[in-house]
């Protein structure tokens with residue numbers, strides 16, 4: 001008997017959830033705000049950039065093959081890893 005009552009309560013709760021989903025049109029605004037957060041991560045933009053497909057990133061920094069300056073990010077040029085200043089864009 002008690003179990004039957006629990007099942008009914010569970011089913012009722014499910015119906016209420018569906019109702020909230022329909023009235024969730026306002027929730028669409030929340031989704032818009034989430035999308036606005038994506039552009040803040042400009043890192044993804046750099047990764048997609050086809051002009052810099054051959055670059056190496058060293059968290060501790062590495063010396064440029066041309067000027068010897070220690071930089072975190074170097075690009076491949078003539079089989080050498082050079083810094084952004086030495087890279088011929």
Ligand SMILES: [Zn+2]
Nearest residue numbers: 064067083086
């Ligand atoms: Zn350099």
